[in-house]
Amino acid sequence: METYLQKIISQALLKLGLSEEQLPDIKIETPKDPTHGDAATNVAMVLPKILKKNPRAIAEELISHLESDPKKIKAIEIAGPGFINFRFAEDYLYDELAEILNSGTEFGKTTDNQGIKCLVEFVSANPTGPLTVGHGRNAVLGDTVSRLLEWTGADVQREYYFNNAGRQMRMLGLSVQARYLEELKLDSEFPEGGYEGGYIKDIAKQLLEEHGDKLADKEDVTLFKEKAETVIFEEIQNTLGRMNIEMDSFFNEHTLYEDGSIDQVVQTFREKELAYDKDGAVWFKTTEFGKDQDTVLIKSSGEPTYRLPDIAYHANKLDRGFDLCIDVFGADHIDTYPDVLSGIDVLGYDKEKVEVLVYQFVTLVKDGKPFKMSTRKANFVTLDELMDEVGEDVTRFFFLMRSPNTHLEFDITTAKETGEKNPVFYLQYAHARIQSILRKIDEIAEFIDDIDLSVLTHESEITLIKKLIAFPEAISLAAQHREPHRLITYLNELASSFTSFYHDCRIIGEVEEIMQARTGLAKASATVLANGLGILGIEAPDRM
RNA sequence: GCGCCCAUAGCUCAACUGGAUAGAGCAACGGCCUUCUAAGCCGUAGGUUACAGGUUCGACUCCUGUUGGGCGUACCA
Known part of the structure; x- marks a missing residue:
C-alpha cells in the first residue's frame, strides 16, 4: 500500500509541473488518531518553497490529479495544515486479511534486506564465568535483531567472538588451581584479583574427582585453565540454548595471531605512518581521527591490547564478504568502536558496513530495591538463576521490552507475577x-x-x-x-x-x-x- | 576537565527519526462475568516533555547553554 500511494502521488506531482529531480521523498505514515484516516502524507507541506503556493492549495491541486483505485482507496481528504489523508476501501482490507490466512507462518516477511549477507556478533563473553544478567540483554538483543533481519530477507550469521588466551584466562586457571589445592587442604594462595565465584570451586572439585591429588604439584596452570574453559563454555552454551539462541559460529581471537593478520594490520599502519614506537610500545595515531590521545596497540610487554585484534577481526569479517556487520556492545565498551572504524578504514575497508548496536545497563530490582551486582565478587546474578526465578519467556521479553538506548530496570517482582x-x-x-x-x-x-x-x-x-x-x-x-x-x-x-x-x-x-x-x-x-x-x-x- | 548516553503522568516506559489533541501498562477511582479463558473489557483522573534560549508553517524529536544522573576517559577486556 505504501509503495502504491507513493507511486500515484509522485505521478500526480509530475502533472503539477514538478520535474523528476524536484520530487521529494514521499513519506507515508499511519496517523495516531484514526479519525485522520488510515494513511497520510505531508508532501504538500514540504513543497511550498518550490511551488510558491500554500500547502493547502498544493494539496487540493494534488488531489485533483490523483488517480487512485477505488478498490483500494475509499476517500481522500485534506486536513490540518495540509495533510492529505487516505481511507482504505473495505475491499482492500478483506483482500489483505485473506492474504494473511494464505501466507500463514510466512506472513510478515518482507524484502527490505533481501539478499544482504549479514554477520551479527553478540554475547562474545570470554569463558571466565557464567553468563550474567548483563550478557543476557546482549544475547537477547543480538538474537532478536538477527531474527528481524531474517524476516526482512537478510542472510544472517550469528557469531560469538572469544579469547581464551591472555591474562584473564590465566587468572582463571590460577583461581581454579588455588581452589583445587584448598580442597586438598594444601598450602595455596588465592591470586590477587582472581575469580571468587562458587563455580570455580565446582570446577576444582570436578578435577579432584577426575584426577585425585595428582595435580597437586603441577606448576603449569594450563590444565586448570583448559578444564575451566571447557566447563564454562558448556555452561554458556547451555544457558544460550535455554534462551532459544543458537550461534552459527565461534571465532577464536587467537586465530588472528596465528594467521598473521595482526602483524599485517600493524605493518599497514606503519606504512601509512599511523603507527609509531614510543616507550617500548606501539601506538596508533588515533589523534588523526579526532581523539584527544593516541592509543596503544602493542604494550611494551609485547602483548597486543584488545583493540588490535578487534581491528583485525573486523577486517576478517569484511573479508568473508558480509555486506553488513553488526556488533552488539554494552555502553561500557563504546569507546573502542571509533578506533575499530578508523582502523578498518585505514586498511581500505568500507566502514559503513560496520554498525554498532549499543545498549545501556540493566538494573535488577526486587521489592522496589535495586540489586547491586559486581562480577568480580560472588554477588552477581547469573542468567540461569534469573531464568530459574522468572522463566525463559519472561526473561527474553523483559530484555526486549525497552529501547536498547535506555537503562533497563528489570523488576523481578513484576516478572514473577503470572497475572495482570x-x-x-x-x-x-x-x-x-x-x-x-x-x-x-x-x-x-x-x-x-x-x-x-x-x-x-x-x-x-x-x-x-x-x-x-x-x-x-x-x-x-x-x-x-x-x-x-x-x-x-x-x-x-x-x-x-x-x-x-x-x-x-x-x-x-x-x-x-x-x-x-x-x-x-x-x-x-x-x-x-x-x-x-x-x-x-x-x-x-x-x-x- | 573531556567524550558518549539519558531526563516525558505518582512508578516503569512509548511516540513510526520534524507532524495533527504527547500515548500505553502498573498504581488510584467507577462500572462489566447464567453465553467462546475476568491472566479480560469499558470508563474517570493524572503533563509547562528537567530548565533557558534558538532554528520553521510545525519541536518530546534538530542547534546552543544550564542543572541532575549513568558509562567511559588504562601499556584491563
Whole structure:
C-alpha cells in the first residue's frame, strides 16, 4: 500500500509541473488518531518553497490529479495544515486479511534486506564465568535483531567472538588451581584479583574427582585453565540454548595471531605512518581521527591490547564478504568502536558496513530495591538463576521490552507475577484464547475454504483487521532501527485490538456466515501473534 | 576537565527519526462475568516533555547553554 500511494502521488506531482529531480521523498505514515484516516502524507507541506503556493492549495491541486483505485482507496481528504489523508476501501482490507490466512507462518516477511549477507556478533563473553544478567540483554538483543533481519530477507550469521588466551584466562586457571589445592587442604594462595565465584570451586572439585591429588604439584596452570574453559563454555552454551539462541559460529581471537593478520594490520599502519614506537610500545595515531590521545596497540610487554585484534577481526569479517556487520556492545565498551572504524578504514575497508548496536545497563530490582551486582565478587546474578526465578519467556521479553538506548530496570517482582501486571502473559493469553475458540469450533463444524469476509463490518473487526495488516510494516521498522521493542509495542496493540474484538463480537453461536468470517479473523490474529512472538523467541502457547 | 548516553503522568516506559489533541501498562477511582479463558473489557483522573534560549508553517524529536544522573576517559577486556 505504501509503495502504491507513493507511486500515484509522485505521478500526480509530475502533472503539477514538478520535474523528476524536484520530487521529494514521499513519506507515508499511519496517523495516531484514526479519525485522520488510515494513511497520510505531508508532501504538500514540504513543497511550498518550490511551488510558491500554500500547502493547502498544493494539496487540493494534488488531489485533483490523483488517480487512485477505488478498490483500494475509499476517500481522500485534506486536513490540518495540509495533510492529505487516505481511507482504505473495505475491499482492500478483506483482500489483505485473506492474504494473511494464505501466507500463514510466512506472513510478515518482507524484502527490505533481501539478499544482504549479514554477520551479527553478540554475547562474545570470554569463558571466565557464567553468563550474567548483563550478557543476557546482549544475547537477547543480538538474537532478536538477527531474527528481524531474517524476516526482512537478510542472510544472517550469528557469531560469538572469544579469547581464551591472555591474562584473564590465566587468572582463571590460577583461581581454579588455588581452589583445587584448598580442597586438598594444601598450602595455596588465592591470586590477587582472581575469580571468587562458587563455580570455580565446582570446577576444582570436578578435577579432584577426575584426577585425585595428582595435580597437586603441577606448576603449569594450563590444565586448570583448559578444564575451566571447557566447563564454562558448556555452561554458556547451555544457558544460550535455554534462551532459544543458537550461534552459527565461534571465532577464536587467537586465530588472528596465528594467521598473521595482526602483524599485517600493524605493518599497514606503519606504512601509512599511523603507527609509531614510543616507550617500548606501539601506538596508533588515533589523534588523526579526532581523539584527544593516541592509543596503544602493542604494550611494551609485547602483548597486543584488545583493540588490535578487534581491528583485525573486523577486517576478517569484511573479508568473508558480509555486506553488513553488526556488533552488539554494552555502553561500557563504546569507546573502542571509533578506533575499530578508523582502523578498518585505514586498511581500505568500507566502514559503513560496520554498525554498532549499543545498549545501556540493566538494573535488577526486587521489592522496589535495586540489586547491586559486581562480577568480580560472588554477588552477581547469573542468567540461569534469573531464568530459574522468572522463566525463559519472561526473561527474553523483559530484555526486549525497552529501547536498547535506555537503562533497563528489570523488576523481578513484576516478572514473577503470572497475572495482570506482567505484559508477557497478555500476549500469550490472547493467543491461547484464540486457540481455545478454534478447538471448540473444530468440534462444532466442518469448514468451507471459501469464506466471505465482507460480513466483517463491526468497528472492532475493522480496527483489528487494520492492525493485522500493519504487521509487515512493524517488522520493517523494528528491523530497520534494530529495535525489537518496536515490535513489542505493535504486538501489545494487536493483542489489545483482538481482546476488544473478542469482547464485542461473539464467534460461536452466530449465524454460519458470520461465524466463519470471524473464525477467519481469529485465525489470522493467532497467526500474527504467533509469528510475532516467534521473532521475539517466545512461545505462543495453545493453552494457559 | 573531556567524550558518549539519558531526563516525558505518582512508578516503569512509548511516540513510526520534524507532524495533527504527547500515548500505553502498573498504581488510584467507577462500572462489566447464567453465553467462546475476568491472566479480560469499558470508563474517570493524572503533563509547562528537567530548565533557558534558538532554528520553521510545525519541536518530546534538530542547534546552543544550564542543572541532575549513568558509562567511559588504562601499556584491563
